[in-house]
Amino acid sequence: MKTLFDKIWEKHIVDTLPDGTTQLYIDRLYCHEVTSPQAFAGLKERGLKPFRPERVTCIPDHNIPTLNQDRPIEDPVSKKQVDTLEQHAKDFGLTYYGLLHPRNGIIHVAGPENGLTQPGMTLVCGDSHTSTHGALGAIAFGIGTSEVEMTLATQCLMQRKPKTMRITIDGNRKPGVTAKDMALYIIRKMTTGGATGYFVEYAGEAIRHTTMEDRLTICNLSIEMGARGGMIAPDRVTVDYLKGREFTPRGEAWERAVACWETLHSDHDAVFDKEVVFHAGDIEPMITYGTNPGMGLGIREQIPTLESIDETGRTSFRKALDYMGFQPGDTMAGKKIDYVFLGSCTNGRIEDFRAFASLVEGRKKAPHVTAWLVPGSWMVEKQIRAEGIDRILTEAGFRLRQPGCSACLAMNDDKVPPGKYAVSTSNRNFEGRQGPGSRTILAGPLVAAAAAVTGVITDPRDLLNE
């Protein structure tokens, strides 16, 4: 009567304190340049070395430019952070995939596609979107820099076991509805803090019918409702996705691994601390109107009225709408937008580019729209070219950039100017997230594509049906 989460957690317990705190073994640590320098410095100050260097992979992704990666990074502070990561990796003998390396990309895209993330693992990174990796049936969660240092020093973390929640999505999703729409729908229903304290397992018919890229998108957004992580039981989709990837086992070891992964599912009588059920048929293409990912709507719906908001939340609601320049009761469809961003650890994978291209093919980018199309990794970029998607995009007036986190958090030059509206396939619409004063409207790749060619918020189904 164990949950999938329980099975993996229990297998990684090194020790349990009398108060229930678990000393948890961590199979893999990913490091990027922003949240690791102080951890490496701390390690050096203590005179320590990484305890298990072979379990650490370092990839710069947050700060890097998305043009001219062959040239030195222009911003000296960004350059220093990237150089610092490379130096620490060198000093400690850690795997490092730097700029232009064929395995470089956003960690949450590159990790799974290189087979570094595998079912049954425990996996951490100094990044909240580490929840992404749960799509392969792993326990993966974001940590702070102190915890990065702990993992480097001992390959362990002191953790309280989170509560478990199962979110079941029955039925099948409608045409024109993407995995991102499913996730934004769930977050809207759960609210931005509604899953705090829980580790979520996604289940149900609509989840079983997803691709691995869909699953990575759904698990990626678990943190946006406060969940510690999200996960999906490995199945045929998982095994097919991993087969032949660089760091997966080979030959007999592969057969053994697959046999083990097949045991990784919640038992029939497993008891979760909380169960939630949604129906895929209720989900429409989604869009956000506010300044947290829980402030979402079906694309044809109206922004709530002030009266419909809980009294304690009205100040924050009003502040959000003031920031966005919207009024309660407004319809989102038809609003003019300025920027479109396709990319990030949420929607920077091959399927997102396929979806975007399917809609813009034979159409033209709206002249006033600035579009940033940023593949999640060099492997995605290569696949885009192999499938001829780049040609479709170029003909429609778009240009492909180089991989990185880019405009998701605007640590590089890809910043949305103050007051401008960006339809973004990323994960956060917080104030200033895409640049000071920027106004972010979160959406999936189809809604982003529809906005890019029409210049206004548009239901993609109107174009798909033309």
Place this chain on the structure above:
Amino acid sequence: MKEKFTLLTSACVPLPLENVDTDQIIPARFLKATTKEGFGDNLFRDWRYDKEDTPNPDFVLNQDTYKGRILVAGKNFGSGSSREHAAWAIAGYGFRAVVSSFFADIFKNNSMNNGLLPVVVSPGFLAELFASLEKKPATTLTIDLPNQTITNNETHRTESFEINPYKKNCLVNGLDDIDYLLANKSKIEAYEKAQL
């Protein structure tokens, strides 16, 4: 050794907003440092300063009315990014505790790993505290970590708060997890031998 946390009586700085995310606490463009120092200067940067870097007179940190070592915020404080820089910025500014009715998980851990105490109070306690602070800005709070109590010294309302015993021990004694884990290394090696 980190600074120990036992008993704290201080005035408070109120921030009565919900869902304050770590991008507001410290925007991403200020995350480029490679040390832990100096983040306090950019705490709540885009609320605290306008585009020309002029202090915004409406923001609480720019007002003389409220000074103190305890930040009081609306529910779901610290959501979003895992950046520990948020905890460094709050602690670096001079706060030693944050009081809210609800915290995001990663922020809570990051705070405790930096000697910054997140205190979860009931929604009723929080509402009353905001009211006290509005009526009397000099209202103080007393946080007693060993006894796990928090008192609004204006209304004399006391409440007990939860904290896991392991983390409480770390905070009260100024210890961190690495000290503990390193002392436990033989268990890690035994685990690896048995499991891997």
